[in-house]
């Protein structure tokens with residue numbers, strides 16, 4: 171019988187397995203963070219005072235000052251891990267595109283969505299965190315002043331759907347990859363993924379409107 175240790179590059183595939191786990195764990199951590207982040211930012215809809223109180227709590231406990239840069243690092247690390255599988259050369263991109271068109275396979279398309287939104291989120295998400303974390307303390311008034319500038323408003327109108335798509339598709343893909351979502355539960359999981367996207371987009375849009383209309 172062939173021993174695993176005698177297969178060439180088995181060390182490499184073990185490293186790949188560990189990197190896959192780290193990609194999944196950082197991804198799952200970021201999904202959780204994004205859900206909490208959306209709920210906290212959307213507290214402005216209930217009252218700007220509530221958003222200020224939450225922001226104040228995160229700053230006096232140093233969670234914003236320490237947690238913010240940690241999230242930034244997790245975000246960059248997650249991208250570096252995922253980038254192992256993203257084709258950056260035109261030939262590679264063309265192959266994936268041709269396969270997706272040929273296969274008519276929803277999950278292959280979801281992978282294309284993940285890779286495309288990842289590029290946008292990498293740039294816009296990094297700018298967003300840099301700007302917000304360099305302008306502490308967070309207050310509803312400062313956030314509203316940003317959102318009321320046309321370019322920032324457009325910026326969030328692009329970032330929001332990309333993040334919500336990436337988070338919902340990522341959540342579904344983690345479930346499929348690690349066997350939690352099985353063939354028979356896939357249709358239900360897809361429905362759940364759609365609902366999740368819809369709910370967080372709605373919360374995000376209502377929050378944007380609230381910021382834009384805040385006096």
Ligand code: HEM
Pocket residue numbers: 207211234237238239241242245291294295298299302303308312313314316317326329330333373374375377378
């Ligand atoms: C480092 C931690 C983070 C902090 C402290 C933070 C804080 C904030 C704040 C205060 C706002 C309100 C708008 C503003 O002030 O400009 C906001 C909005 C937003 N953030 Fe973050 N953020 C963080 C990380 C992220 C990440 C990693 C993403 C995704 C890549 C993200 C995506 C968004 C989006 C899409 C909005 C608009 C939400 C809406 O629809 O109103 N944020 N964030």
